[in-house]
Amino acid sequence: MAQVTVVAELEAVANQVSQRPDAVAVTFQGETISYRELWERAGRVADHARSLGATTAGVHLERSIDLVVAVVGLLRAECAAVPLDVGYPVERLRFMCADAGVRVAIGHEAPLARLGGFSAVARDGLMVWAVDESVPAQETEAELAYVVYTSGSTGRPKGVRYAHHNLANLIAWQSDTSSCGAGDRTLQFAPSSFDIIYQEVLTTLGEGGTVVCCTEDERLDPQELWDLIESERVNRIFVPFVMIQSLALFVEDVSPATHPLREILTAGEQVQASDRIRALFTRLPDCRLVNQWGTTESHVSTSYELPADVSSWDDLPSIGAPIRDTRVLVCDDDGRPVPDGEIGELWVAGAAVGPGYLGLPERTAQSYVPDPQHPGEPAYRTGDLGRVRSDGLLEFLGRQDTQVKVRGFRIELGEIETVLNSDPAVAQAVVSVAGATAEERYLRAYVVPKALADDDLPAALLATLRERLPAYMVPTGIEVVASLPRTASGKIDRLALRSV
Template structure:
């Protein structure tokens, strides 16, 4: 057998066992396992011949996107997802920060990116180089770098290794009820690490990846229609999408919608009556609540019971995945007793190598494991406790990093941009809304000129040029001053309730 990175070994086994089985489907087009592997091999060959150790992935939703994901893994070239929906300035920052010399993309997307010259083409995939970027030595074992919102106003590149990814995918295949012939929706944006979980666990099981359009992804009724038409068995979606799907589930039955697993991560699961009704309509489908951060991907998982009447309103985040431990620690990094609240630290194989070009931030967040000092642990900033039944309970964030509609957002990045405007004296961003589907961002600005009524419109326009749409507040309120706590800090809770 050909030698491949560990997370692709099971995929290659299915290529050799069932080469003609459908691997990926999109809008009537199907690629078999052999075709997918061959097309990914072409990508790997081109990437190697062009000398790339790090490559941007700038593709629209398509079979090409799955081909590129597999191809870069085969080339052992670090992938840097470049979401086609992101503003150009953000994409250029990511490319510069990650040292992206080669971009694998669709022509229109690459042209918009600028600075990269197409040098090869295979089918609809273009290979474009930026000759001004120096060739850097490959970082051993590095699978991909995903950029998250940054608390200092600078997006952070999170590195994730092949060994981390291989452990997660092997665990996911073992934990899932899906198997050969089952179909999984490719829902996650290319900029999310979840795409690796969707694609590699499915192909490693002998299943089929079903790609969706952006319209289908955003419209719950269209998504239900796709699930029915393509006989989808598993989806990985943010909890807010589950809530949206539940609103349009009146006609859903096991016969028409053969879902067996709905996996969610990124937000607190709330088992409302509507959610319970959805899973009552689909008695063979299980809801799986996963927890983790981009730095650790999935760290824990909890499959809710078949009997929805036993569900807690706020279900547990469960137990650690294979080769992973979660510690509940006090401010000094000492594990606390079960039942006590503390910060959740992740240790073991789930912990990645750290951030790109941010050694101080890496040292702050990736610290010695208090139980095994020679190994790293990641301080998540999430609060939690161990319940009497031994399962973990998530209790919110320590800092200003928040989750809104499935996206992890550092409020500081948005605030940094607002506060850099010469017309702004001070700005803060808060989250309003209680239920997941109601949460939204709102900014509060103290202007330098009290009569500047056009400032909110101008600031929103500036934010839209520099940030992804999910990070742009729904509105900006001009205020004379910002509320403070007794210690003099900005009272974010007061802002949120005011919004």
């Protein structure tokens, strides 16, 4: 196969196409495509994008092999993808299209019809290319790989730009540090709107592995997910920590022989090494838990592989050390790095830092600032608090703008949640702060029971908390709920807890 010039993050994939063209690249519900077929179909996506003059394209595809093909194809075309999650409300999707100037979209027919405004101009199998003629054609930065929308503090979603060189650095680092390789199988779990999809797809294909797609039902149901891991012989998953907690509830039939997982990678939420989480990894001694930290603006910035000996785990594990060509600084309010051991805001610098927000120059200037150690380079102020531990690893201490301080005491909510989640009667637990003013602030816990809860469960849990924690860390009440609200990416929606 002729050598093809491709963007840096696809070079390893192109090499695999040359070396193992007939190997299975992607599978979904019994359908498989080879590396050769993937590359050919992605090439047709790239050709369509170029013929339509698209420098930005909306991606409105349901979970499928088509979605993986589109991810690769738009990168081949050097056309920035704007993921339009089919599960999002139409109003939000239309805002995103207008904000990003999406004139061209690739999608499945039913979602595109619901979105409205787009007229089909070409088809490739079940994929439809559509154009919104009311949107003028426009140029996009050549370096832009994708634009992912994240919730804004003002209620206005923000388009976060990420460049090819940012993505190439991440994928090369992930491939080099992973225990998976050629022939191994990785679950495509993340929604299209979540940047982790690039990590799942490009790392796996660059290693010569197989991307295993799942249905939305399999993604949301931990028992179905375990069944899929078993039937598809999945070796690696990238999942939010809340899903690891859910998986840990259904481990009775899990073993290395039936579930050949070697890596579970998580990001976006603080890992809590409860007894149940330790029990899960005790049942899977060949599987490692990898705690990654970053923001949408910097994707993955740090990583920490927890030791094989689960008894040595901290209750709230470290977020580790920066990835390749990336620096993480702990800074005071004036942007000056603080000594090791002191708490400050985590700033990210180096190859992980993207070019900023789309169409929001003032917000970009506030968050993307000169690196205090290398003033000619940008750093991203994450708003997360942390410190460097005595062993040189980074410790995550929560959000700066939601810093938990109750009655003068600084409190780490994860420590309380770890105790609650270790109780055998609890499936999931979250602690939040209520009260409008500093004087009125108090802690409240929300608990999803493992089985039908009796009326005594809140009192029993409070008694356990009083035995293990200082009085100021014990919530004033525990509310038993059927489920916890989630964001689109699967994380706990802590803001929505106020209305539970």
